[in-house]
Amino acid sequence: MTDQHRVTDPDEASRADPRQRRRDARLTQIVAEAWQLARRDGLPSISLRHLAERVDLRQPSLYAYFDSKLGLYDLMYADALGQLLAAAETELSPIDDPREALIEFVELCIRFSSADVVRHELVFERTIPGFKPSRQSHELLVQFRNIAAARLAAAGVHGQLATDVFTGIVAGFAQQQVISQPGGDRWLRLARPAMEMLLDGLPLLSEPRRSTRARTTRTKKRH
Amino acid sequence: MTDQHRVTDPDEASRADPRQRRRDARLTQIVAEAWQLARRDGLPSISLRHLAERVDLRQPSLYAYFDSKLGLYDLMYADALGQLLAAAETELSPIDDPREALIEFVELCIRFSSADVVRHELVFERTIPGFKPSRQSHELLVQFRNIAAARLAAAGVHGQLATDVFTGIVAGFAQQQVISQPGGDRWLRLARPAMEMLLDGLPLLSEPRRSTRARTTRTKKRH
């Protein structure tokens, strides 16, 4: 029920401690098997019984690693975002051509969703009734959003309108790719033309009011 | 398990029969209460026990109206699409200005999703593990798609590429509206500029290969 479901934080200080190492290994194994079960039975239908026997534990022993089923989802959520951030780290090239950098980013998003439906569901959909990411898990999402923000800014996409259109397009393409052709590239290939369309059409999406005087409604920020 | 979950079809012949009328009324009531429960507890968490007591029946009696829980979802699905088609009937004006007609359609879609999150989930998301609409329920979706197709064609949107981009945008805007601001209009207001952007950018989305000779790659179909 609390905002903090997780029992341990794998990124803690005492990582050399062999006790902690064994525990972390087990935790990793638990999360990995949870993903497999989710892919097989659906995310909401994960059963702690099945999960326990997959990792050679008795079901109650799992409660040493999280304090409720929602805690397990939070572990998975943090894991998924870790994968996403890692992919961004390794697969995105630095921003030389801003247009290419943005396309690259969108393609990364679609590939991420397409590669694992349940991972996509957990991160971007409202599949689990009571689930809300914990503070530190949500922080990972914020990090990812910052990557997007940087590339949007570099490509000249400013303002809430244009940003919302961008978000909507990416969300829609990823979702369509997932539900109508998981693993395929039908929507992935649309990332480039769609982004070109968006960038070319930016004037249509300029913020409505920079009313009379200066064309800098950003005075606040600059000051 | 079968493709046909529904027990009765409310659109059957003998509608004057008072027996049938009472039954249909009850069925309507059941579906209505099911929606309320879904909105309260989440779509997958509807319980037949709770549903039964809401309509003053014992839980096993519900099986006179559908033969499994998935059958209930199919009833709800058909109901949702009936609402969607009815809204299209009443709220869409005839196609004079094709551009306006398309925008109108997109706005209808976003409003539909925005107005009822669980309804949106049932129709457009993969929320229920084993659920697949029955043949005749799916037929309603096809009808709706035909409305979209007509307006796309009128507005000059042809080919899979452009159509996919359209679908992706609508899906994404509807989803974003639902998850980040249900009931609001933040994404609804983006329908117009986005569609203008799409229509202006159509040349970017022309089908890749109408290679050498004729501009009709559709020979197959025509033959």
Added chain:
DNA sequence: GTCTATATTCGGATAGAC
């Protein structure tokens, strides 16, 4: 941390009388 044993609750579905 892991176990056994169990509590508790709830779910969907069926049998058979009326």
Added chain:
DNA sequence: GTCTATCCGAATATAGAC
């Protein structure tokens, strides 16, 4: 079509020994 009674299975979670 509706009821009573019941089955059967499954789920999460807790208590307490080791």
